[in-house]
């Protein structure tokens with residue numbers, strides 16, 4: 001996947017940053033249903049493991065069999081593809097390209113590595129990383145902009161919901177990128193509850209590996225660290241390009257949050273109401289390459305879910321609240337706060353829901369937890 005210096009196409013990328021189990025896959029699918037946004041899922045996973053392990057795309061087949069990702073890899077490594085004598089050769093060439101990218105990603109994207117990158121200790125590695133990623137983003141942009149096979153091409157934002165703030169920090173210095181960042185947060189108690197439950201490996205159902213339960217104190221510490229780095233990322237990317245979104249607000253009022261993301265992050269996109277179509281109530285995944293298991297459902301219905309409030313042990317809730325205290329308050333997750341059925345705050349002193357660059361913007365309501373209804 002070589003860089004094409006002659007191709008000065010401006011890459012428009014919306015990056016979804018945050019900690020795990022925060023609903024990034026659902027937000028990726030919802031935003032990706034816009035014709036001018038291509039929801040790519042957790043793009044970092046394509047090189048790291050999705051292609052190598054033959055994992056499933058959200059369209060229901062493996063990435064090797066998916067026409068979208070097959071076309072992306074053929075385009076991303078055009079020279080090798082031309083030389084390939086068969087599909088097997090082409091897949092082999094794509095693997096070589098992705099192995100190189102995965103190696104660079106491992107060195108650049110971890111939270112431990114970004115210190116070195118920012119310290120300019122790895123300029124060559126970062127240059128190679130930018131070149132390899134530019135090739136992939138160009139290919140996703142081109143294929144994602146092909147208007148449903150009708151021969152037209154349109155400009156799209158590529159939505160990368162890899163979550164890792166270290167990846168966004170590395171991408172932010174990539175020449176020619178127009179990067180927007182959504183910092184997605186979710187109540188850490190809901191996250192800790194979700195991560196306390198195991199999921200067995202079920203590749204065809206979108207669970208790529210066995211997910212072992214994680215202790216509450218570990219989740220609380222990681223949640224705090226990742227969100228602090230996300231805040232720093234947003235300050236680096238700069239005003240007018242970032243937004244912090246609480247997942248609970250998205251679940252309570254998806255159209256309002258999608259519109260807030262558009263106006264604060266990508267105002268060049270037309271408003272949701274401008275295309276004349278009502279906001280979709282049922283979400284349909286596209287070609288999200290990796291993410292939560294929910295992407296493997298044919299359709300998703302967003303609904304509130306308060307299970308963690310009923311089932312999470314008190315001691316675990318108190319431990320998570322204590323460790324995450326400062327951020328818990330900053331993000332408006334105050335203990336005892338509840339919402340009525342219309343999603344309107346019970347307390348007038350409740351912090352507003354969508355925050356833009358430290359300036360609070362009013363929104364409609366608050367729910368404490370969230371959930372997803374799904375079916376195939």
Ligand SMILES: [Zn+2]
Pocket residue numbers: 057058059060061066067068069286287288
């Ligand atoms: Zn697909």
